[in-house]
Amino acid sequence: MLCPAHLRCARRLRLQIDLTSVDVLPPEPSWLIDKMLATGYLTILAGMPGVGKSYLSYAMALAIASGANFLGHPVRKGKVLYFDEENGEDAQHYVRELLRGMPSSSAAEMAPSFHWYLDELGAQTLEGRYDRMRSLAAAARPRLIVIDTATKALGIVDENDNAEASRHVEYLGQVRRAAGPTATLLLLKHARTDPISGERSIRGAKAWIGSFNAAWCLYRPGRGRPKAYGQTVLEAIKARVGSFKGALDILPTVRNYATPQQSVTLTGYVHQEVAE
Numbered sequence: 001m002l003c004p005a006h007l008r009c010a011r012r013l014r015l016q017i018d019l020t021s022v023d024v025l026p027p028e029p030s031w032l033i034d035k036m037l038a039t040g041y042l043t044i045l046a047g048m049p050g051v052g053k054s055y056l057s058y059a060m061a062l063a064i065a066s067g068a069n070f071l072g073h074p075v076r077k078g079k080v081l082y083f084d085e086e087n088g089e090d091a092q093h094y095v096r097e098l099l100r101g102m103p104s105s106s107a108a109e110m111a112p113s114f115h116w117y118l119d120e121l122g123a124q125t126l127e128g129r130y131d132r133m134r135s136l137a138a139a140a141r142p143r144l145i146v147i148d149t150a151t152k153a154l155g156i157v158d159e160n161d162n163a164e165a166s167r168h169v170e171y172l173g174q175v176r177r178a179a180g181p182t183a184t185l186l187l188l189k190h191a192r193t194d195p196i197s198g199e200r201s202i203r204g205a206k207a208w209i210g211s212f213n214a215a216w217c218l219y220r221p222g223r224g225r226p227k228a229y230g231q232t233v234l235e236a237i238k239a240r241v242g243s244f245k246g247a248l249d250i251l252p253t254v255r256n257y258a259t260p261q262q263s264v265t266l267t268g269y270v271h272q273e274v275a276e
Helices: 004-014 053-068 090-100 104-111 126-140 149-154 163-179 204-212
Strands: 031-034 041-047 080-083 112-117 144-148 184-193 200-202 214-219 233-237 247-255 263-270
Touching: 041 053, 041 144, 041 163, 041 200, 041 204, 053 080, 053 090, 053 104, 053 112, 053 144, 053 163, 053 184, 080 126, 090 104, 090 163, 090 263, 112 184, 126 144, 126 163, 144 149, 149 163, 149 184, 163 204, 184 214, 184 263, 200 204, 200 214, 200 233
Parallel strands: 041 184, 041 214, 080 112, 080 144, 144 184
Antiparallel strands: 184 200, 214 233, 233 247, 247 263
């Protein structure tokens, strides 16, 4: 029988990379959204105010809770834990629009899997917010956790402070781990655009994007005020093996426009200019 020291050594040896097999491709990731987002990832979705970050994340959450495709990509069905501190009561209107745009069987089946908390965290201390998220994550064991948005949900004081950002990233990792090894966490943040180069990035400290596995930016092509239900582009600004590269055009299809039964379906297409 190996002693504890030898066991630790054996574990280290199993983690070593066989450099003689450099031509062997790495194993296929375990996908939450096929060819788009791997399980176990910390991912940022950034965008300017009003561009539709929450709308897109609602669509993603409903797809995973129901098992329906997301932007044409198959998903791994599972529970969703959604902390919504951004949208208030209006959020229910947006979710119903998306539900009505889904297959009729999906809407009824997904209800027990969609754990949606409106204004759950804002009145609590920093420790109280994370205690509450960890507790709910451990109880629900979701495949996807959504936090909308970072500043309001997490009580961030200075988003440009790298030390504060790193502290929040560590706490967010604890929340994700409380949900289990296959849980993925999606954090919504605001974006910024360099006025000279036009490059898009995450607003705030570099630790935000540096500490996450993947980062996406959602934006509207062209200039001017974002048009309701207009085309948007989802662009990868940080990508690893388990997340998509390039960009997708997202086009909404609206039926029964401006009626109480309005429904919306989102469709994704490869954005040829930057896709690999």
